[in-house]
Amino acid sequence: MPDGLLKSSITVPDKPALEGLEQKWTARWDADATYQFDRSRPRAEVYSVDTPPPTVSGSLHVGHVFSYTHTDVVARFQRMRGKAVFYPMGWDDNGLPTERRVQNYFGVRCDPSLPYDPSFVAPDKPPKQAIAVSRPNFIELCARLTAEDEKVFEHLWRYLGLSVDWQMTYATIGRRAQRISQLSFLRLLTRGLAYQVEAPTLWDVDFRTAVAQAELEDREQPGAYHRIRFAAADGAAAVGVEIDTTRPELLPACVALVAHPDDERYRPLFGTDVITPLYGVKVPVRAHPLADPEKGTGAAMICTFGDVTDVIWWRELGLPVRAVIQPNGALKPVRFGEAGWESSDAARAQQHYDQVAGLSAVKARVRVVEQLRESGDLLGEPRPITHAVKFYEKGDRPLEILTSRQWFINTMDQREALLARGRELQWHPPYMQARFENWVNGLAGDWCVSRQRFFGVPFPLWYKVGADGSIDYEARLLPSEARLPLDPSTDVPDGYRPEQRNQPGGFAGDPDVMDTWATSSLTPQIAARWEEDADLFARVFPMDVRPQAHDIIRTWLFDTVLRSHFDFDALPWRHAAISGWVLDPDRKKMSKSKGNVVTPMGLLEEHGSDGVRYWAASGRSGTDTAFDPGQMKVGRRLAIKLLNASKFVLANHEPQGAVTAAVDRGLLASLAAIVRQSTDDLEQYHYTRVLERTESFFWSFCDDYLELVKGRRYGDQGAALAASANTALLTALSAMLRLFAPFLPFVTEEVWSWWHESSIHRATWPTAAEVLGPGGGADDARGIEALQFAAAVLGAIRKKKSEEQRPLKTPVAVAVVRAPAALLALLPDVEADLRAAGLIQRLETAPAAALEVEVTLVAAEPVIRDPQP
RNA sequence: GGGCGGUUAGCUCAGUUGGUAGAGCACCGGCUUUACACGCCGGCUGUCACAGGUUCGAGUCCUGUACCGCCCACCA
Numbered sequence: 022m023p024d025g026l027l028k029s030s031i032t033v034p035d036k037p038a039l040e041g042l043e044q045k046w047t048a049r050w051d052a053d054a055t056y057q058f059d060r061s062r063p064r065a066e067v068y069s070v071d072t073p074p075p076t077v078s079g080s081l082h083v084g085h086v087f088s089y090t091h092t093d094v095v096a097r098f099q100r101m102r103g104k105a106v107f108y109p110m111g112w113d114d115n116g117l118p119t120e121r122r123v124q125n126y127f128g129v130r131c132d133p134s135l136p137y138d139p140s141f142v143a144p145d146k147p148p149k150q151a152i153a154v155s156r157p158n159f160i161e162l163c164a165r166l167t168a169e170d171e172k173v174f175e176h177l178w179r180y181l182g183l184s185v186d187w188q189m190t191y192a193t194i195g196r197r198a199q200r201i202s203q204l205s206f207l208r209l210l211t212r213g214l215a216y217q218v219e220a221p222t223l224w225d226v227d228f229r230t231a232v233a234q235a236e237l238e239d240r241e242q243p244g245a246y247h248r249i250r251f252a253a254a255d256g257a258a259a260v261g262v263e264i265d266t267t268r269p270e271l272l273p274a275c276v277a278l279v280a281h282p283d284d285e286r287y288r289p290l291f292g293t294d295v296i297t298p299l300y301g302v303k304v305p306v307r308a309h310p311l312a313d314p315e316k317g318t319g320a321a322m323i324c325t326f327g328d329v330t331d332v333i334w335w336r337e338l339g340l341p342v343r344a345v346i347q348p349n350g351a352l353k354p355v356r357f358g359e360a361g362w363e364s365s366d367a368a369r370a371q372q373h374y375d376q377v378a379g380l381s382a383v384k385a386r387v388r389v390v391e392q393l394r395e396s397g398d399l400l401g402e403p404r405p406i407t408h409a410v411k412f413y414e415k416g417d418r419p420l421e422i423l424t425s426r427q428w429f430i431n432t433m434d435q436r437e438a439l440l441a442r443g444r445e446l447q448w449h450p451p452y453m454q455a456r457f458e459n460w461v462n463g464l465a466g467d468w469c470v471s472r473q474r475f476f477g478v479p480f481p482l483w484y485k486v487g488a489d490g491s492i493d494y495e496a497r498l499l500p501s502e503a504r505l506p507l508d509p510s511t512d513v514p515d516g517y518r519p520e521q522r523n524q525p526g527g528f529a530g531d532p533d534v535m536d537t538w539a540t541s542s543l544t545p546q547i548a549a550r551w552e553e554d555a556d557l558f559a560r561v562f563p564m565d566v567r568p569q570a571h572d573i574i575r576t577w578l579f580d581t582v583l584r585s586h587f588d589f590d591a592l593p594w595r596h597a598a599i600s601g602w603v604l605d606p607d608r609k610k611m612s613k614s615k616g617n618v619v620t621p622m623g624l625l626e627e628h629g630s631d632g633v634r635y636w637a638a639s640g641r642s643g644t645d646t647a648f649d650p651g652q653m654k655v656g657r658r659l660a661i662k663l664l665n666a667s668k669f670v671l672a673n674h675e676p677q678g679a680v681t682a683a684v685d686r687g688l689l690a691s692l693a694a695i696v697r698q699s700t701d702d703l704e705q706y707h708y709t710r711v712l713e714r715t716e717s718f719f720w721s722f723c724d725d726y727l728e729l730v731k732g733r734r735y736g737d738q739g740a741a742l743a744a745s746a747n748t749a750l751l752t753a754l755s756a757m758l759r760l761f762a763p764f765l766p767f768v769t770e771e772v773w774s775w776w777h778e779s780s781i782h783r784a785t786w787p788t789a790a791e792v793l794g795p796g797g798g799a800d801d802a803r804g805i806e807a808l809q810f811a812a813a814v815l816g817a818i819r820k821k822k823s824e825e826q827r828p829l830k831t832p833v834a835v836a837v838v839r840a841p842a843a844l845l846a847l848l849p850d851v852e853a854d855l856r857a858a859g860l861i862q863r864l865e866t867a868p869a870a871a872l873e874v875e876v877t878l879v880a881a882e883p884v885i886r887d888p889q890p
Numbered sequence: 891g892g893g894c895g896g897u898u899a900g901c902u903c904a905g906u907u908g909g910u911a912g913a914g915c916a917c918c919g920g921c922u923u924u925a926c927a928c929g930c931c932g933g934c935u936g937u938c939a940c941a942g943g944u945u946c947g948a949g950u951c952c953u954g955u956a957c958c959g960c961c962c963a964c965c966a
């Protein structure tokens with residue numbers, strides 16, 4: 022029984038309505054475990070989804086509703102195709118956004134040096150002065166707040182009708198995610214694919230943490246070129262070098278000047294030394310091909326570190342480090358004259374520097390410029406410019422580059438292998454693969470995965486502390502995998518006692534947490550319960566699809582491919598379904614402020630979940646889509662129409678019998694073709710076409726077919742032909758509802774329940790053979806033509822009535838159908854239906870080259886109007 | 891500077907191997923038609939961005955240009 026269990030009798034409400042369907046059916050689906058994953062099925066019969074875990078510290082906006090609907094449509098289709106759908110839901114509650122939200126919400130700040138206070142209770146209202154709490158206390162607050170957020174999210178997802186298995190949830194800060202993150206990391210470490218190194222690192226001075234290349238963004242900022250003179254070291258006054266810089270405050274960090282090897286202006290100076298203004302520090306003039314003769318004066322100041330190019334020069338020219346920026350962004354104290362800070366006039370240098378030490382970069386810049394002006398080393402006035410500056414995407418101040426000890430995961434060596442993985446993956450739409458290749462080809466360094474933050478997955482290891490109390494980072498103490506997850510700030514390495522923490526001869530925990538992407542990149546492993554539930558893992562991994570938006574191809578998609586490549590030497594999924602964004606009507610990305618005005622729940626309540634899903638499903642893979650409440654209204658109308666048309670079809674379903682009438686066969690044959698195309702399209706993630714075609718078919722079903730068979734189904738042409746109509750109606754309705762079910766889960770379930778015991782979402786996806794029934798295909802081409810012919814004649818009659826502004830129930834005195842002989846030959850098949858539907862009293866035919874219908878209406882009754890006063 | 895998409899009706903968009911330009915919305919007109927007034931019927935609307943080329947024939951294929959959007963790189 023493809024349709025599921027039939028009820029013993031059909032019950033149709035008098036006035037079917039959409040109101041309340043969301044509550045009614047979400048409760049039923051939950052009670053019936055309609056979307057529960059059947060884990061008895063082998064991998065070949067499973068369709069598994071690597072659902073994107075939304076960031077719970079943010080709020081859900083229209084874009085989420087949009088893209089999650091796409092995934093749900095495909096998941097529902099696969100379920101109806103007979104697959105056991107593994108459709109988990111994760112919550113991304115790990116990382117900086119949560120930290121910030123918790124700080125503001127509770128009025129606390131994390132101080133990792135404090136001990137855990139089990140009796141700590143957060144105040145009702147956040148105090149003005151933030152309360153310092155320990156890392157475990159802080160994490161408890163994070164967990165508490167995210168748990169509340171997750172409830173709100175889950176409610177919205179259920180209301181939207183996502184067919185998620187709510188037994189299968191995870192959180193990126195949860196125990197499982199921590200264990201898997203740590204496990205994968207330890208294995209990478211053992212294989213030499215993760216390593217720790219002290220090196221220049223991108224650094225956010227507000228969050229005081231390292232960040233990764235993938236988390237950068239450019240912002241246009243005002244700045245200025247300052248031309249500064251460096252005197253020659255040997256005192257030859259005529260010789261000096263002028264440079265342009267936008268960061269004069271880094272002058273004390275200058276370690277060399279650089280120009281292009283072929284630049285004739287500077288060739289004589291290569292190998293000589295110059296003296297920094299203000300500080301009198303001797304720095305060499307060097308040659309490097311990355312220096313651009315066209316920029317500024319052609320010579321540049323190399324500082325440790327002003328930008329990424331400085332790092333390259335520093336490394337390739339073997340220059341020393343002379344760092345001045347501290348982790349908090351302020352200039353650190355420096356003693357001129359000491360090693361590394363030798364000066365030709367240490368007292369003068371110190372006097373200048375003391376005025377900027379402790380200042381932020383921006384304030385120091387102002388002061389340094391004043392000093393340069395006073396000393397006469399600033400040539401001309403600063404020339405204002407606007408230039409792009411690198412920011413951490415969540416940060417407020419430009420990134421600095423600091424030398425620090427960080428963990429990295431090897432990526433640069435894997436480029437070729439990753440490009441091959443990208444080609445192996447099936448992208449929807451295919452052109453999104455180019456984004457991936459672009460990113461891989463543009464990688465500038467290995468992935469920095471350590472963050473100097475608190476609410477994240479800790480690195481699961483310790484270091485030995487030497488007899489002198491210093492940490493020996495080479496002497497790592499690694500736990501056994503069985504101990505994971507663990508927190509080295511509270512857990513103790515094997516063979517040590519808690520009192521030995523941070524003591525000479527004892528141990529110290531790694532202080533950092535992992536980049537949130539280092540955990541998110543393991544979502545397939547987390548959802549599939551890697552190394553915990555081997556049976557489940559084998560049934561769902563590698564997964565079938567990763568749905569996600571295009572802006573995080575460089576992060577989430579790339580990182581996940583990388584981790585799976587390392588952990589399994591395989592792709593984590595076969596398909597990547599890339600969704601677009603929701604745009605404001607003015608074509609800008611839907612802004613957060615606007616997203617908050619138009620809340621998803623408000624939209625769902627106003628237009629109905631089916632109406633909103635209808636709009637969402639009109640957005641093709643990869644294509645940005647305009648926010649359009651008009652389409653939601655259209656979707657809602659479609660849902661209402663489904664209720665009413667279904668009511669009509671089911672109102673009179675007896676007798677049933679063989680489908681023999683031409684238009685009936687034509688209807689089912691057309692529908693069979695749609696079923697075939699829809700199945701193919703959905704297999705290829707082309708869901709928009711399926712909705713369009715099905716909708717278009719459904720409207721012509723209502724407008725033409727229903728009108729044509731209205732009389733016959735009640736027995737006007739005898740029981741056999743009534744049976745033909747009723748069977749065709751019921752067959753078509755059943756198939757259409759199932760075609761609509763992935764898109765409009767609520768209204769289709771409601772209608773289905775009028776005559777079925779079980780859920781439409783567990784029903785079998787329709788097939789062409791089922792729709793055509795026994796003997797299908799015999800006369801179907803003729804049937805399709807007959808139906809189209811009849812609809813065309815009916816349309817001509819309506820047009821005439823409309824033109825003459827007469828009611829549609831006006832009888833037709835004479836209808837002359839002129840058409841080619843082949844068409845006219847179909848007339849006997851449809852004549853009775855046509856006469857009834859068009860109220861045609863006399864039907865004549867004549868041969869003609871093209872179809873043309875001449876309609877003469879019966880004379881109108883004289884209209885008697887009351888005389889106007 | 892490199893890459894990727896886009897440009898079709900007032901708006902949002904389809905257009906699948908090249909064969910007379912489509913849908914919905916909006917707009918206009920009409921209709922109480924026992925499934926639906928949360929409805930029904932009908933109508934109006936186009937130099938398919940521009941310029942070349944291939945072809946009997948181009949929205950569709952090729953070349954170039956312009957504009958819009960996104961990604962990346964450079965940013966002394």
